[in-house]
Structures are given as C-alpha cells and as structure tokens.
Amino acid sequence: MHGPRHEESLSGQRRSWRHGARADVLLAAAVGVFVVLTTVVGDGDPVGLRAVPALGWLLIVAGSAALAVRRRFPVATAVVTLVATSVYYPVVNPDGAILLTLIIALYTLAATGRTVAAAVIGGLAIVGSAFGEYGTDASPLGDAGMFLLVGWLVAAVAIGGFVHSSRREREEALRRRATEERLRIARELHDVLGHNISLINVQAGAALHALERDGRGGPAADALAAIKETSREALRELRGTLGVLRQVDEAAPTGPAPGLRRLAELAERSRAAGLAVDVETDGEPAELTPAVDLAAYRIVQEALTNVTRHAGAGRVAVRIGYGRDDVTVDVSDDGRGAGSRAGTGSGIDGMRSRAEALGGTLEAADRPGGGFRVRARLPYGGRP
Template identity: 40%
Template sequence: MFRERGAQRGRAATVAARLSAVAAMGWLAAGLVAHVATPAAQRPDLFGSPEPLIGPAMAIVGAVLLGRVPGHRVLQLMTVIGCFACVYAGSAGLAVYGFTGGDDPALVFRIAAWLTLWTWVPSFVSFATLLPLIFPDGRLVSRRWRPVAITALTLIATMSLLTAFTDIQPEGDQPPNPVAISLPRPVLDAVQTVLDPVLPALALLGLASLVLRFRRTDPQGRRQIAWVGYALALATLAAFVAPPPVNVLVTLTVPLAIGLAVVRYRLFGIDVVLNRTLVGTALLACSALVYIAVVGWLGGLAGAPDSVIGFIGAVSVAAVFHPLYVRIQRAVDRLLHGSRGDPYRVLGRVTEVLRDAASPRPALAGAVAAMAADLKLPAVSVRVDRPEASPVVESVGEQALAVHAFPLQWHDDVVGTLHVAHRAGTDRLDPVDESLLADLATQLAAVGFALRLATDLERSRDGLVTAREEERRRIRRDLHDGLGPQLASAVMALDVAARALGQEPARAVPLVTTAREQLQDAVADVRRIVHDLRPPALDDLGLLGALQATGPGLLPGRDGAPQIRISGSGELSELPAAVEVAAFRITQEAMTNAIRHAGAEHITVRLAGEGASVGIEVVDDGRGCPGDAPAGLGLQSMRDRAAELGGTCRISDAPGGGTRVTAVLPLGGNP
C-alpha cells in the first residue's frame, strides 16, 4: 500500500512538473514575442544572458526525464530551475515592451516587471549552491552536509523574499517595486553585506561536495560527475573566448549533460570525449601557429602577392597536419592512459626492470611499480604462491581495487596471480589492456618461478645447516656420553693396576683385563661413529663392491633369506663423496624395506654411471607398496637424500608385482 501511495505521489509530482514547465515556457514564448515587437532602439539584449536558452532546456530535460525516473530530486530541481529561468526571461521581454509603450502599462506588464526582480534567485542560486550538493543521485554525500543544504535553502528563500518585497537591489531605470516594504537604507545595506559572501561560500562548498563524492563513489558515479564537469568547463571556456550567441548556445550542453548523467542512458566514456577534445584543440592551435609563421615570414619578405602567400601557408599546414596529428595523439594517449598504445615500450620497460633487479623479490616490486606508472592503473598487485611457505605479495595502490586477475602460468603450473584495477571512470579493462597484461603476466611468471626456486634453495640451505648442526650434536653426544667415559674408566683401571703391580701383582691382572675390554668397546664405538659418517667399505671397495659385500649379509644366518643380485654399469669408481654415500644409503634402505616389509624373495639392484648422474634401480617381487599407504621414515629419508643433491627418488609398482625404486643423483650437486 505504501509503495502504491509513493508511486501515485511520484506520478502526481511528474504531472505537476510537466504542467509547470509548459506554463513557464508559454510565459517565455509571450515574452519573446513581446521582445520582437519592441522597437529595435529600445530592445535590450535579451539573449546576452543564458536564461532564454538554459531555462527551457533545463525545464524540458527535467520534466521529460521525470517520467523515466519518477521522484528523482535532481530532475525535480532541474525543472524548478528551468521554470524560474523561463519566467525571468519572459518577464524581462514583457516588462520592456510594456513600459516602452507608455508610463501607465497594463497590470500584466507590471507583474512581469515585478517578476524580473526576484525570479532569477531560485534559478541562479539553486543552480550554484543546491544542485551540486545532491548531484547525481539526489542525496547528500553524508548527514554532515545537511547544515549546508539547509543554509542554501534558507539563502534562496531569504534572497527571494528580499528581492521581491524590498528595494534591496534597485537597478537604474527599472520601475520601482510596487509591493516593496519600506526599510531604512542602512538596514538593507547591512543585510546585503551579510548575504554577499554567503553565496560564493556555498557555491565553493557545493563544488567541494562534488569532489568528495567523486573520490568516494564507484566508477559509474565518477563518470556521471565527469560528464557534467566536462560540460561546465566547456561552457566556462566558451564564455571567455566565444562570441555571442555561440557562448550562450554552448551552455545548452550543461542541462543535457546533467540529464544524461542522471539516467545513465548510453553513458559513453568521458575519457574518449576528453581525448578527442585535447587532440582537436592542440592540433588546431599548432596548425594556426604554422600558418601564422609561414604567412608572416613570407609577408615580411614581400616578394609575392597575398593570395600566393595564403596558398603557401595552407599547403604548409596540410603538409604538417598528419605528422602533427600522430604526435599529438600519442602525447594525449600517454597523458591519459600511459603507454597503453605502445605495448612494446611497456614490455621493454618491464623487461629492463626485471633484468636489472638483484633478486626475484625486488624484480617483482619494480615490475609492479613500472606497470602502474606506464599504464596509469590505480592499483596493481602480484601474488606468488610458495609451497609450505607464506605467499609473496607486491602491490602498488589499494589492493581492494585490483579486481581483474591474470594467472602467472609457467609451463603446466600456475605460480601466482596478477591483479589490476581498471582506470578511474571506467568499470572494465579495454581489450588492448587485457592483451598487454596477459603478456606481462607471462613475463612475471618466470620471476615467480625463480622466486619459488629461491625459496626452495633457502629452505634446503637451512635444512643442510640444521642437519649439520644436528649431526655435530649427535657426534658430540656419542663422544661425550659413550667414548669419553669408556676411555676415562680404562685409564682409571690402568692406574690402579699400575699401583697394584708393586704390592699385589695378582690383583693387577683383572684390572688390566677390564681396561682391555673397555678399550675394545671404545674402539667399537669409534668404528660405529665412523661408519655412520661414511661406511668404510666405500673407501675400501667402492660403491658397487660395498653393496655387493653388505647386501647379502643383511640377514645373516636366517633361513629363506631372499636372493639379492647387484650389478653395475658405466663409471662408478670416481664418484663424489656425497653422491657415493647417498647412493649407498638409498640402495641399502630400499633392500631393507623389501626384506622386512615386502617379504620379497628376489631383489635386483642395478647401478648405472651415466656421465652426469648416477642411476639407481631396486626391484623386488614382494607385496608392493599400497598407493594410499603413508610414507614412513625410510621412504622419506630416501627422497630427502636425493633432493639434497638436486636429484629425484620415486617409488612405484614393479611390472608383474612388487615394488620398484628409481633414483637419479646428479654428479654436480644442485643444478
């Protein structure tokens, strides 16, 4: 029910606005007819002010569009402004005609003269103060602006009453106000002194609210404000440089721009219009300078008639027109959109930044800054995802604005995402922007992959340092807690035996035996520690020989031990120490798993020295490794040993059943 009442009120207000507009334009038409009928010598320059044109334009646009957007306050205010402007212009024409014919004009002409005193106030003052406060959606920017709006309404009402019922603004030969209230002149002067600074202050506040709204609103709202700003700038420029009536005609763009912005109907990009205007103005100015320079120079020589000089000047302008157009268009495009029109320049700039960067992280930061500057984008952000680490984000501007995403694709892997924001005043990216940003994302993908590799390298380095310190701690603990006490006890036993030799030789024998056993245990511990560091068999027998010597003895004396066949090919004798130890441990662990966990009966081990790497293959006929089985400590240890050297280790099902372990260890370490 409330919606129906609101709709009825909106329709009633639209009908009232349209009837008022028709009546006001009828009054204006009568005033124009009277203006034409006035003798030319006494006829004032009615079209020297914008009201005869801006009034009907505002009234028509507001009243017509109210049917499209009922109840819109901006359109209602436009209609009110247009109606009062029409009444003012029509009253001016009627008043001059009536008072020109005699000293006792008819009542209608006296009413018209009275209307000219005050109808300009609700028209001009509302346009200057109230309209900017509620444009383009009919609401204030915030509640804090209510006092400004109330002050503007109070000013309009006060000035209308004062000008309608006092002599606060006498204008020379204008007839006296027939309904003026007699007030002392000092009082009128004081009131006018107070009101004079209020109007410009409110006008400045209205412009400030537009600027604030432009900064806070969405791209669509910015485009609406930009259209009206462009029309106002054009009308202001025409007022100073264009002769009458051209400057007055240009003011018609203001109501048209307001109506276009309010209804958002086919709201074309203001940036296109601004681009064409700048290019056309600059091209016209440069062409005029060329013409004036050529004609002036040839005229100074005075060697040719004026017609020839003009022809030569025109030919000169035609010769430089196209080169000037190309250069001016490029300069304007670069001013408004950066280097979007020259993609090779942008790509070259980003490539240069990436090349000169010391590491991947500064390269990303520099590339993001270069893209934002060269493409005039308000926000650019790059995110690189790192496994088992926090993502790396480099951004310029407010990240929340960067809503357009481009993946950083490196081969079959997406290493991150490039996020960008559209330019101010638009709600999307142009196809040219999308194509260029896709190419830039390809370049940044390589940097993102390098950043991942750097992260992995840093993690591996930290792991190696940690492993080294843990190994040192283990060796120190073994020496301090195991070998140290054993040697100390043996020394003490030998000291006691030495003292007993002189007095009780028989007592020294068991002491020496005890010391001997302790020293044997110490020797065994030393061998164990040394074996953990590097198996001695590697130094004595080499990799292949050490495996052949230790492989069959994994389960000595046990019935049903599996058959183990170990073979090798290629160069396996001069391997780096780290590669040799890793190959030995991986192979031993694979054979141990096959015996203990898979119940294998046959195990085949193949080693191959392939020039730049060592290949390992261990195949058994056991129960195999289920795909969903969690990786134990042994399997993870094999993978970690291979990864430390930059190699790979894979566990898969063997053909015919069982498990197959393959590893490749590069001889040069990390590639």
C-alpha cells in the first residue's frame, strides 16, 4: 500500500501535467491564429486577404494542432510539423509563417533531452530547403532567406539543448543538496547516538560488575545484562548503517547545534560513566563560526567515546586553545594507547575528515609517557 506522501506526489504530478497540457493547447491555438493571419493577410489583394487552398488549410491546422501535444509526444510533433512545412512551401501559395510550428517543435524536442532527434529532423529540413533553393530553378528564398532559415532552425535546437542542460543541472543541484542534508542529519545522529549509547553500555557494565562483585544477582543483574547486550547490539547496527557517513562533509547546521559551550555537559556525562575528565581553556575564547564550533565539539565527543569504549583510561584531559587564527582541540588520556583502539579507525578518520573539511588538521597517536592523544587544529578566520 502507498502512503499519503506517495498519493500527494502523484496528485501533484497530475496537476502539473494538466497545467502543461492546457498551456500547450493555448500555445497551439495562438500559433495557429498567427500562422493564419500571416498567410491570408497580404498586399496583393484589394481587400487585403489572400485565398488559401484546401490543402494549405489542412497543413496549417495539422502543423498547429500538433503543438497541443508537443510535450507528450515531442518526436511525433516534430515529424508532423516537418511534413506539413515541407509540403506547404513548395506546393501551396500563398506563403505564411507555418515554419514557426517546426521551430517550436524542434525547440521542444531538444528541451526534453532528445537533442540528436532534433538535430536530425532539423538537418532534414535544411537539406530539403537547400535542394529546393539550389537544386531547382525556383530559388524562392534567396541567399539571405536561406541563411535566416538555417539560423532559426539551428537556434531552436541549440536553445532547447541549453534549456535541457540548465534544467538538468538545477535538478542535480537540488538532489545533491537534499542528499547532503540527509547525510548531514545521519552523521549527526551517528555522533549523538553513538556517544550516548556507548555511555549506557559502559554504565550498565560497571553496575553489573559491581553487583556480581558483591554477590548480588537477581532481576536487577539480569536487567543490567540485557541493557548491556542490547546497547552493544545497537552500537553495532548503528555503526554498520551509518558508519560510512562519517566521511561525508556537511554544511553548517541551519538551526541550533552543539558547540563548545556544551563542553561541560559533555564532560559531565563522561564522568557519570566513571571517567575523570578535566577541561581547560587556554587563551581568550573567540567567536567561532557554527561549522568550526560544531566540528570542535564533535571531535571532543568522538575522542571521549573512544576513550570510554576502548582505552581503559582513568583520566582524560581536554584542552581548548584559542589562537589568533585557529582553535586547537587536545584530548589526552592515560589509557592503553593505540593498541586498544584497533576498532576505532572509522572514528579517527571521521574526526580527521571534519578537521580537513574546514582546512585544518588532526593528529592521533600514542603519548610518549603513555596513553593516547588526539589533537586537532581548526582555522576560524582570525580575530578582527
């Protein structure tokens, strides 16, 4: 079964189709009136009207009416207008502006992405006109008229092709922005949920260990074991589903987003998981752009998550340094070093991609005195 959004989309498509069909009918009527006027109004007749034979009326009506379905059947429309035009000019007198129907049909054909078909049909029209002009003794157009005819047909195809390319670029840009926004939202979910579920897992494990150490089991221990196992499975599924999005850069969020102003709150949650976190700030805090502020927060968050899950550390030092042109983020722990982080490559790569997307750098390595260190430099444009 289809949902409400699917039905709404189909309804919108039907309304758009009906609107386009009405517009094409009006265009066909307007072009038909114009062709008739340019055909019957002339200077040779005393009353200003020229007689048009039945075949001429048939061709004018056929060529103009074909435009009513130009977007639904663009190739057929182009063929009909080509035949009507090719028969009218060498056979029917007086001349008129029926060529306009072919020009509009060629433009429509190219604008719908059928540039090759438009070029072929336009080429046939040019070849036929050249044969009638230079292959016979009639020469109805002359060199100037032939030049204008070729120019109009080529321009119709070229403009239609340009319109199609521009429309494709706009649609591609809209799809790209929509995709980037979905990826940005998914990445934020990965960062936030991964951090908090990791803390739930660690806290449940710590509480379960304390109960088992004291010889207390029962329903509480079973519940904690279930919470630990469920959170571990949730983390595994989350990483499998969204982990690849860690490499994707995103634009600055349009609404309120986490930043270094919430660093104390982040540290407090890590302390609740049993990790001693010291937060220091060097230099005078600067006004950061939303993108830099968010990246700095996420780097600290990911680093603390890795420490909580892998390092076996007891203390972590978080230092935020504000320079003249950049802000530095330094997260150092006293854990087991890089050897305990075999499964965190995607996390470190994600932090590095955040820094590099803003023109910064990130280093992650063992500390000489033991433990592990993550240090990022994020340029923010400098102080005024």
